[in-house]
Amino acid sequence: MVRVRFAPSPTGPLHIGGVRTALYNYLFAKKMGGTFILRIEDTDRTRFVPGAEEYIMESLDWLGIQTDENPVKGGEFGPYRQSERKDLYKQYAMKMLEDGNAYYAFDSAEDLDRMREEAKENGKHVAKYDATVRMQMKNSLSLSAEDTAALLEKGENVVVRLKIPADRRIGFSDIVRGEVSFDAKELDDKVILKGDDMPTYHLANIVDDHLMEITHVIRGEEWLSSTAHHILMYEFMGWEPPKFVHLPLILKPVGQGKLSKRDGAKFGFPVFPLEWKAEETYAGFREDGFDADALKNFLAFLGWNPGTEQEMFTMEELTAAFNLEKIVKSGARFDIDKVRWFNQQYIIDKPNPEIAKQISSHLSKAGYTGYSDAFIDGFITLMKERVESYNEFTSKGYYFFEGPKIEDEKVARKKWKDENEEHFVAISKALDASANFDTETVQGIVKGYIGDNELSFGAILPILRIAISGTMKGPDIFGMISLLGKEESLARLSTGIEKIKSL
Numbered sequence: 001m002v003r004v005r006f007a008p009s010p011t012g013p014l015h016i017g018g019v020r021t022a023l024y025n026y027l028f029a030k031k032m033g034g035t036f037i038l039r040i041e042d043t044d045r046t047r048f049v050p051g052a053e054e055y056i057m058e059s060l061d062w063l064g065i066q067t068d069e070n071p072v073k074g075g076e077f078g079p080y081r082q083s084e085r086k087d088l089y090k091q092y093a094m095k096m097l098e099d100g101n102a103y104y105a106f107d108s109a110e111d112l113d114r115m116r117e118e119a120k121e122n123g124k125h126v127a128k129y130d131a132t133v134r135m136q137m138k139n140s141l142s143l144s145a146e147d148t149a150a151l152l153e154k155g156e157n158v159v160v161r162l163k164i165p166a167d168r169r170i171g172f173s174d175i176v177r178g179e180v181s182f183d184a185k186e187l188d189d190k191v192i193l194k195g196d197d198m199p200t201y202h203l204a205n206i207v208d209d210h211l212m213e214i215t216h217v218i219r220g221e222e223w224l225s226s227t228a229h230h231i232l233m234y235e236f237m238g239w240e241p242p243k244f245v246h247l248p249l250i251l252k253p254v255g256q257g258k259l260s261k262r263d264g265a266k267f268g269f270p271v272f273p274l275e276w277k278a279e280e281t282y283a284g285f286r287e288d289g290f291d292a293d294a295l296k297n298f299l300a301f302l303g304w305n306p307g308t309e310q311e312m313f314t315m316e317e318l319t320a321a322f323n324l325e326k327i328v329k330s331g332a333r334f335d336i337d338k339v340r341w342f343n344q345q346y347i348i349d350k351p352n353p354e355i356a357k358q359i360s361s362h363l364s365k366a367g368y369t370g371y372s373d374a375f376i377d378g379f380i381t382l383m384k385e386r387v388e389s390y391n392e393f394t395s396k397g398y399y400f401f402e403g404p405k406i407e408d409e410k411v412a413r414k415k416w417k418d419e420n421e422e423h424f425v426a427i428s429k430a431l432d433a434s435a436n437f438d439t440e441t442v443q444g445i446v447k448g449y450i451g452d453n454e455l456s457f458g459a460i461l462p463i464l465r466i467a468i469s470g471t472m473k474g475p476d477i478f479g480m481i482s483l484l485g486k487e488e489s490l491a492r493l494s495t496g497i498e499k500i501k502s503l
Contacts, residue, residue, distance in 0.1 A: 002034025003215050006060075006067070007205070009041045010052035013276035014059045015261065016285075016334075017220060017250045020299045024247065025218045026065045027300070027322040034215070038070035039208060040081045043198050049278075053081075059273040063292045064315065077212040082204050089199035092207050092237065093160045093192055101236040102192060104140040105129075105161045106151045111138055128188040131166050160193035162202070162229060170228040175216075175245045176327045182228040190229055202226065206233045209242055218245040218324075222258075245324055248303045249331040259334050269336040289362070289389030290339070294346035298339050302332040312345060340388040347387060352380045358390045366394045368401040378483040382475040396473075400484070403492065404470030411472055412500045415462045421497065423453065423460060424467075428493050437486050443478040467496025 006022040008014060029036035038060070040053055053071070060067065069075030079085055096102035107115075112129075115137065119127035134141055139161070140148040152158060164187045171181035192203035199207070209217060224246045234241040250259045253267050264271040264283060273295070275284035285295050297313055305328065306313075306321040313321065347355065356376050363369065363376075371379075383397045394401075406412055430445050431437075450460050465477045468489060474480060481489045 001215070002029060002032040003037065003213050004029050004034065004218055005037040005039050005209070005212065005214055007039040007041045007208075007219075008056050009044065009047070009201075010049060010056065011044070011047040012049050012052055012278070013261075013272045013274070013282060014056050015259075016271050016273065016299070017259065019059065019063065019065075019273055019295075020250065020302055021218065021220060021247060022060060022065050023063075023296055023299055024245075024304070024322075024327070026067075027319050028216065028218065028324060029068075030319045031322050035068045036066075037075070037077070037212060037214075038067040038080065039212070040071055040083075041201060041204065042081055042083045043201065043204050045083070045198070055274065055276065062286055063273060063296060065296075082199070082208065085204070085208065086198060088211070089203055089207055090193060090197050093199070093203060096162070096192070096233070096236050097160060099236060100163070101232075102160050102162050103134075103189075104148060104152065105159050105189075105191075106138045106143075106157050108138075108157050129161065130164060130185075130188045134189060155195070158195050159191045161189040162192050162233065164189055164229075164232070170231050172227060172231050172241065172244060174224075174227075175243060175324050176248075176329055177224070177246060180224070180227070182225070187228055192233075202229055202233070206230050206237075206239075206241075210234075210237070210239050214242050216243045216245060216324075218247065221246050221249050245327065247327060248329055250302055251331040251333045253334055253336060255333045258331075263334075267336065269339075271334075289391030290343050291346045291350070291358070291390070294343040295339065297346070298342045302334070303327055312342075312349075344388045347384055347390070350384075352377050352384075355380050355384065355390070355393075359393045362391055362394045366398070366401070368394065371401070375483065378479075382479050382483065386473075386475055399469040399471070399474065400480070403495065404468070406466060406496075406499050406503065407471040408466055408473075409503055411462060412466050413503050415459070415466075416500050416503070417459065418501075420455075420459055420463070421501075423449070423455065424463070424493065424497055427460075427464070428490055431481075432486065432490055434486075437482055439476070439479045439482040442481050446478065463497075463500060464493070467500060468492050470496075 004025040006025050008018055026036050028034070038057070042048055042053070057070070057072065067073070069077065069080060071080040093102060097104070115129065115133055116127040129137065136142070143151070164184050166184060168184050169181045170184060171179060174180050190202050191200050193199055227244060231241055251257065252259050252263050259271060261271055261282060270283040270285045270288050272282050272284050273286060275287040276282045286292070293315070296315065297318070300313065300318055301311070304322070304326055307326060379397065379400050380393070383393055387393055387396055427446055427449050430449060431442065434441055434445060446460070446464065450457060461477065462472060465472060465474060468477060468481060468484070484492070
């Protein structure tokens with residue numbers, strides 16, 4: 001039975017890269033009829049941010065990435081917060097100590113700073129607490145048993161470090177990257193248990209994955225180098241490691257470097273699923289009017305390809321098509337234009353009543369309230385192919401709800417001819433006299449008048465459009481006139497002509 005987990009740390013908002021990791025875990029679990037777990041890795045209490053766990057769960061809920069076991073729902077392998085599992089970890093660190101695979105270290109911050117300075121002086125680019133320095137440091141390997149016992153009794157600066165064996169390679173098989181191996185000389189003796197008996201990520205990670213019977217670890221590429229440490233700990237404990245899948249990086253829009261939270265502000269798009277407010281406010285895809293299904297569809301293609309020409313997938317289709325072996329190694333560039341394209345396609349395909357629910361808060365925020373369901377339905381029909389986000393229904397279609405301002409003044413001045421004013425008066429009278437005001441009737445009246453009077457469409461329609469909406473960028477003008485209704489449309493036409501004349 002496949003069991004996978006998404007294990008974020010509650011240190012801030014959930015980055016879009018984390019969302020993709022959660023999505024891939026979810027798709028694989030559903031494809032295999034397995035179980036998807038949310039585990040909160042909150043052992044680093046110095047970086048804990050209040051509200052971050054709730055943000056993570058709300059993000060997954062908005063995206064429809066449902067977990068089978070989590071801190072709220074529970075499950076037979078809980079608790080699902082590592083801070084609530086604290087008593088579990090020490091026994092495993094003690095076993096590694098007893099077996100000679102770990103040791104106590106008592107180094108102060110000053111000791112560690114000195115070690116780093118000496119490494120720098122010796123030309124080392126990276127200072128590592130490893131076999132080359134451990135016997136010069138203050139630990140249970142370099143000290144006598146008596147001194148070790150005394151320091152343990154004192155209880156200051158005591159941590160447990162993993163003892164990396166010398167002269168060997170540590171290898172494992174990765175479903176995406178194939179066979180991977182590290183020389184033990186490249187690894188440091190990582191801290192696995194801190195002085196407060198809280199585990200570090202490395203110890204808690206392998207203990208929880210083992211006890212929760214995780215079969216596949218699907219996580220970001222940044223954890224690839226740590227996997228050698230994890231493989232060693234599985235070996236020391238006599239446990240079978242899970243299968244590993246390390247996902248490619250999500251790259252900046254320019255294609256160089258990992259996408260960071262700062263890139264959102266720099267390039268003008270969100271990198272978080274929901275808005276996050278702290279010392280700084282970061283935009284969210286939800287608040288910026290993106291559809292959750294469109295975002296998932298886009299993210300699925302950031303590092304995976306079904307091998308077909310199909311781009312638009314339902315969640316059911318994604319689940320059926322998803323395959324770990326089709327995840328690629330190379331990083332995937334975050335293309336916000338592609339996200340907007342996906343969003344536009346989903347909006348076009350979505351039934352109007354569902355769009356109405358999505359944009360109701362935007363309409364209320366803009367003060368556009370009190371309109372009938374029929375009006376909103378017509379508004380959506382006219383605008384849905386002209387927007388790329390739910391926000392744009394109000395930002396681009398504001399003129400459906402308020403008297404327009406003349407945006408395209410240059411076009412208005414160029415197209416306006418005083419001798420045509422009588423034609424707009426006549427068109428207004430013809431519209432006013434019509435018993436029907438549906439789109440087809442309005443179009444017939446206007447185009448019929450133009451033809452009957454041997455006028456050009458270019459002389460009449462641009463001015464008609466600008467008078468009604470203020471811009472040349474709006475939807476079908478006849479549909480708009482019909483939806484606004486006779487009274488509103490004729491009032492706008494009269495007022496708009498006066499504005500255009502005064503330009």
